[in-house]
Amino acid sequence: MLEGYRGKLASFLASKGIEIGDRIRIKKDSLEVEGILFPSFSRDEDIIVVKMDNGYNVGLKATGADLSLLSKRKAEDTRKPQSTGSKGEVKIISTGGTIVSKVEYETGAVRPALSTDEILEYLPQIKDIADIDAEILFTILSENMKPDYWTKIAEKVKESLDKGARGVVIAHGTDTMSYTASAIAFSFSEMTGPVVLVGSQRSSDRPSSDSSINLYSSVILAKESPFAEVAVLMHGESSDTYTIAHRGVKVRKMHTSRRDAFQSINDVPLAKVMWTENTVKMLRKDFVPRGKENRMDSKFDPRVFLLYYYPGMNPLILEAIKDKTRGIVLAGTGLGHTSEEFETVFREFTKDGIFVGMTSQCLFGRVNMNVYTTGRKLLEAGVVPLGDMLPETALVKLMWSLAHADDVEGVKKLMLTNMVGEFNDRHNEQLFPRWYYE
Amino acid sequence: MLEGYRGKLASFLASKGIEIGDRIRIKKDSLEVEGILFPSFSRDEDIIVVKMDNGYNVGLKATGADLSLLSKRKAEDTRKPQSTGSKGEVKIISTGGTIVSKVEYETGAVRPALSTDEILEYLPQIKDIADIDAEILFTILSENMKPDYWTKIAEKVKESLDKGARGVVIAHGTDTMSYTASAIAFSFSEMTGPVVLVGSQRSSDRPSSDSSINLYSSVILAKESPFAEVAVLMHGESSDTYTIAHRGVKVRKMHTSRRDAFQSINDVPLAKVMWTENTVKMLRKDFVPRGKENRMDSKFDPRVFLLYYYPGMNPLILEAIKDKTRGIVLAGTGLGHTSEEFETVFREFTKDGIFVGMTSQCLFGRVNMNVYTTGRKLLEAGVVPLGDMLPETALVKLMWSLAHADDVEGVKKLMLTNMVGEFNDRHNEQLFPRWYYE
Numbered sequence: 001m002l003e004g005y006r007g008k009l010a011s012f013l014a015s016k017g018i019e020i021g022d023r024i025r026i027k028k029d030s031l032e033v034e035g036i037l038f039p040s041f042s043r044d045e046d047i048i049v050v051k052m053d054n055g056y057n058v059g060l061k062a063t064g065a066d067l068s069l070l071s072k073r074k075a076e077d078t079r080k081p082q083s084t085g086s087k088g089e090v091k092i093i094s095t096g097g098t099i100v101s102k103v104e105y106e107t108g109a110v111r112p113a114l115s116t117d118e119i120l121e122y123l124p125q126i127k128d129i130a131d132i133d134a135e136i137l138f139t140i141l142s143e144n145m146k147p148d149y150w151t152k153i154a155e156k157v158k159e160s161l162d163k164g165a166r167g168v169v170i171a172h173g174t175d176t177m178s179y180t181a182s183a184i185a186f187s188f189s190e191m192t193g194p195v196v197l198v199g200s201q202r203s204s205d206r207p208s209s210d211s212s213i214n215l216y217s218s219v220i221l222a223k224e225s226p227f228a229e230v231a232v233l234m235h236g237e238s239s240d241t242y243t244i245a246h247r248g249v250k251v252r253k254m255h256t257s258r259r260d261a262f263q264s265i266n267d268v269p270l271a272k273v274m275w276t277e278n279t280v281k282m283l284r285k286d287f288v289p290r291g292k293e294n295r296m297d298s299k300f301d302p303r304v305f306l307l308y309y310y311p312g313m314n315p316l317i318l319e320a321i322k323d324k325t326r327g328i329v330l331a332g333t334g335l336g337h338t339s340e341e342f343e344t345v346f347r348e349f350t351k352d353g354i355f356v357g358m359t360s361q362c363l364f365g366r367v368n369m370n371v372y373t374t375g376r377k378l379l380e381a382g383v384v385p386l387g388d389m390l391p392e393t394a395l396v397k398l399m400w401s402l403a404h405a406d407d408v409e410g411v412k413k414l415m416l417t418n419m420v421g422e423f424n425d426r427h428n429e430q431l432f433p434r435w436y437y438e
Numbered sequence: 439m440l441e442g443y444r445g446k447l448a449s450f451l452a453s454k455g456i457e458i459g460d461r462i463r464i465k466k467d468s469l470e471v472e473g474i475l476f477p478s479f480s481r482d483e484d485i486i487v488v489k490m491d492n493g494y495n496v497g498l499k500a501t502g503a504d505l506s507l508l509s510k511r512k513a514e515d516t517r518k519p520q521s522t523g524s525k526g527e528v529k530i531i532s533t534g535g536t537i538v539s540k541v542e543y544e545t546g547a548v549r550p551a552l553s554t555d556e557i558l559e560y561l562p563q564i565k566d567i568a569d570i571d572a573e574i575l576f577t578i579l580s581e582n583m584k585p586d587y588w589t590k591i592a593e594k595v596k597e598s599l600d601k602g603a604r605g606v607v608i609a610h611g612t613d614t615m616s617y618t619a620s621a622i623a624f625s626f627s628e629m630t631g632p633v634v635l636v637g638s639q640r641s642s643d644r645p646s647s648d649s650s651i652n653l654y655s656s657v658i659l660a661k662e663s664p665f666a667e668v669a670v671l672m673h674g675e676s677s678d679t680y681t682i683a684h685r686g687v688k689v690r691k692m693h694t695s696r697r698d699a700f701q702s703i704n705d706v707p708l709a710k711v712m713w714t715e716n717t718v719k720m721l722r723k724d725f726v727p728r729g730k731e732n733r734m735d736s737k738f739d740p741r742v743f744l745l746y747y748y749p750g751m752n753p754l755i756l757e758a759i760k761d762k763t764r765g766i767v768l769a770g771t772g773l774g775h776t777s778e779e780f781e782t783v784f785r786e787f788t789k790d791g792i793f794v795g796m797t798s799q800c801l802f803g804r805v806n807m808n809v810y811t812t813g814r815k816l817l818e819a820g821v822v823p824l825g826d827m828l829p830e831t832a833l834v835k836l837m838w839s840l841a842h843a844d845d846v847e848g849v850k851k852l853m854l855t856n857m858v859g860e861f862n863d864r865h866n867e868q869l870f871p872r873w874y875y876e
Contacts, residue, residue, distance in 0.1 A: 143775035147750040175771035176749045256773050256803030302750035311614045312585040312740035320758040333613035335694050337581035365694030433871035
C-alpha cells in the first residue's frame with residue numbers, strides 16, 4: 001500500500017518493497033532521517049513523507065536521496081471487531097466517522113473501528129455507567145451516506161430495541177449526521193427508547209478531541225433519557241462544560257470545525273447532559289416518552305432534488321432534471337420566494353405529479369407565502385409551504401413520503417403532517433442566536 | 439382591475455363596473471356591509487373581500503348577496519416620482535421592496551414609490567441630516583432581481599458618485615439584498631464613497647416597521663462613513679436601539695421575518711449607526727477608505743449553478759445541466775465534501791473547462807479539503823476550495839469572474855483573489871453567535 005504516492009517515486013518505493021508504515025532511512029547530502037513512511041498528499045510527486053521518532057512529520061524531495069528499508073510495519077491487529085452479542089443496556093452502532101476513527105500511531109493511517117473491546121479500552125469509564133454492546137454496521141465517511149444505509153440503520157435500531165436495549169447510540173460522521181437523524185426519526189412511529197446520534201469534530205488523537213466526552217454523554221443519555229426520540233448529541237459549548245441533545249429533525253451543522261457546531265434551529269433542544277455528574281437535564285417537557293413497542297417503516301425514494309434559489313437561476317435547469325425527480329424541495333428566499341419566472345415551471349411540475357415544497361434559505365423563521373404577490377402566485381401554482389421545517393429535514397421527509405404515497409396529494413398530506421416534531425408552531429425571541437459585535 | 443377574483447364572481451363584478459378600490463355595499467340576509475373592495479386571495483372563488491371603515495377586512499360569500507357600487511376609487515396620484523436632478527449629498531436609488539412600498543389605505547394595494555417628495559413627506563427629519571436626491575430605478579420585488587439589473591444599479595451608482603454624491607443608498611427588497619450587495623461590491627475596484635443597501639422587514643403601515651429607522655440610518659452612514667465599501671444596513675437588534683452596516687460580501691439574511699435578520703457570517707460588521715445620535719461607530723479599522731475615483735466593471739455571466747449537496751443526490755442531475763453552465767459553486771457538507779461518486783463528474787467538468795468551487799452548507803467556518811480522503815480526492819479532481827466565502831457570495835463572484843476570464847485557470851485565479859474582503863483569514867471565537875437554552 002502506497003497511498004498518495006504516484007509516478008516515479010511510487011515505482012521506486014515498490015521496487016524496494018517499501019510500503020506505508022515501514023521503517024525507512026533517507027540519506028541526502030549531509031541529512032539523515034529515520035522513521036515511518038507516511039501517506040503523502042503533496043501535489044509534488046517527488047515528496048516523501050516520514051514520521052520521525054520525535055513525532056514530527058517531515059517531507060523531503062526524493063530525487064537524489066538514498067532510501068533504505070529498515071523494517072516492515074508491524075502485523076495488523078487481526079481481532080475482528082464484531083458484536084459481542086451481549087444483551088447490553090446500551091447498544092452502540094458504529095457507522096464510521098471521526099468519532100470512531102482510531103489513528104494508528106505506527107502508520108498515521110486513520111482506521112474506523114469501534115468494537116466493544118476497543119471502546120472499553122478507549123473509554124474504560126463507560127462500563128461504570130452502562131452495560132455496553134457495540135457493533136460495527138458500516139465504516140464509511142458520512143459524506144458517503146445514502147438513503148439505503150438509513151434503512152439498514154433503522155433496521156438495526158429496531159432489532160436492538162426489540163432485544164431490550166434501553167437506548168441506542170449511533171456513532172456517525174458529522175457531515176451528514178442531521179440528514180440521517182431525520183431519516184431515522186421519520187422511520188419510527190413508536191420506539192421503546194431513544195436513538196442518540198453522536199459524532200465528533202476532532203479525532204481522538206488531538207488534544208482538543210470531543211470524541212470521548214460526546215460518546216460518554218451519549219451512553220448516559222441512551223440509558224437515562226425519559227424520551228424515546230431521535231436526538232443528535234454534541235458539545236454544548238466550545239469548552240467541555242456539557243453536551244446537548246438536539247431533536248434530530250430540528251438540528252443542523254452550523255460550523256465546519258467548532259465542537260459546538262450542531263445547533264437547534266427554530267426549536268429548543270431536548271436535553272443537556274451534565275456528563276461530569278452523569279445526569280440528564282431536560283430542556284423541554286413536551287417530549288415523546290418511551291413507548292411499548294418499536295414500530296418501524298423505513299423506505300425512501302431518493303428521486304428528489306433540493307433546489308437552492310438564487311437571482312439569475314435559469315428555469316431550463318429545472319426542465320433538464322424533471323425526468324429524474326418525483327419531488328422538489330425549494331430553499332427559496334425570505335418568506336418563501338423564487339422569481340416569478342418559475343411560476344410556470346412549478347405549475348407544470350405539480351400538474352405532472354411532481355411535488356414542489358417551499359422552505360427558506362434563511363433557515364430561521366418560517367415561510368409565509370401569503371404576504372407578497374410572488375408567494376401567492378407560487379401557491380396558486382401548487383407549491384406547498386413547509387412552515388419552519390429545515391430544507392434538509394424537508395428533503396429527507398420528502399424521500400420518505402414519496403415511498404409512502406401514491407400520488408402528489410398523498411405526498412402533500414404526509415408532508416404537512418407533523419410526524420416527529422419537524423414543525424414547531426411556537427417560536428419565540430429566544431430561538432434566534434445572538435451575535436455580539438463590539 | 440380585479441386582482442385575485444376569478445370565475446363567476448369576477449364576471450359579475452365586472453358587469454357591475456366594480457373594481458378594486460371602489461366603495462361598495464353588500465347586503466345578505468340581515469347583514470349589511472359597506473367598504474372598499476379589496477383584492478381576494480381566497481381559494482374559494484365565491485369570496486368577496488371588503489375593507490370596512492373600522493379598518494378590518496371581511497370576507498363574505500358572494501352567492502345570494504346583493505352588491506352595489508357606491509363610488510369609484512379616488513383617482514390615482516399622478517405625480518411622476520422622478521429624480522429631482524439636484525446634486526444631493528446623498529443619492530437614494532430605489533429598486534423596490536418593502537422599504538419603499540407605500541400601502542394605499544384607500545385600496546390596500548401596495549405601491550412601490552420613493553420620489554424625493556415622498557421621502558421627505560414620509561421622513562421629514564432626513565432633510566436635517568443631508569441634502570437628498572432620490573430616484574426610482576426599478577420597482578421590483580427583490581425575488582425578481584437579475585444579474586442584468588445589478589449592472590444597471592452599478593452604472594447608476596457610478597454616475598451618482600461621479601456627480602459628487604458623498605454616498606449612495608440603494609433601497610432594496612430584503613430577499614436577495616445580499617446577492618445584489620456582492621454584485622455591486624465586485625463591480626467596483628475603487629469608489630469615492632460608500633454604497634449602502636437598505637431594506638425593511640415590515641412595511642411602513644405596520645407599527646413594528648423598521649423602514650424609517652433603517653432609511654434614516656442609511657442616509658447618516660452614506661454621508662458620514664469613512665469607508666467606501668458596499669454595505670448592507672439593517673436593524674442591529676429586534677428592538678430599535680441601533681442599526682448595523684455589514685460588509686456586503688459577508689452578510690446573509692438569517693431569518694424570514696425578524697428585523698435583525700441580516701447578520702455577518704465569518705466576519706465583524708463595518709459599523710454601528712447610533713441613529714438617535716446621528717453618529718457612526720466603526721467596528722473595525724481595516725476598512726477601505728474613500729478613493730479618488732470610481733472604477734467600475736460590472737459584467738456578469740449567469741451561466742452558473744449553486745449545487746447544494748445532500749445524501750442520495752444523483753450525479754446524473756449534474757450531467758443533465760452540464761451544457762447550461764460554465765461554472766458551479768458547491769455547498770458541500772462539513773469541511774467541503776460530497777459523496778465520492780461525484781469525483782468523476784467533477785473531474786470531467788473541470789477537464790471540459792467548467793469551474794467547480796467548494797463552499798460549505800454549514801455557512802460558518804471555512805472549508806478545508808485536506809483533512810479527509812474525500813476532500814483530497816475532490817481537490818485532485820480539480821475542485822477549488824473557496825475558504826470561508828459564503829455560497830451566495832461565491833456564486834455572484836463566479837458570475838463576475840466568468841465574465842472577466844477566458845479559461846478555467848483565469849476564473850480560478852480571480853475566484854481565489856481576495857477582491858473586496860470576501861475572504862476573511864482571521865476567524866475568532868466571537869464570530870460564532872451564541873445560542874441560549876435554559
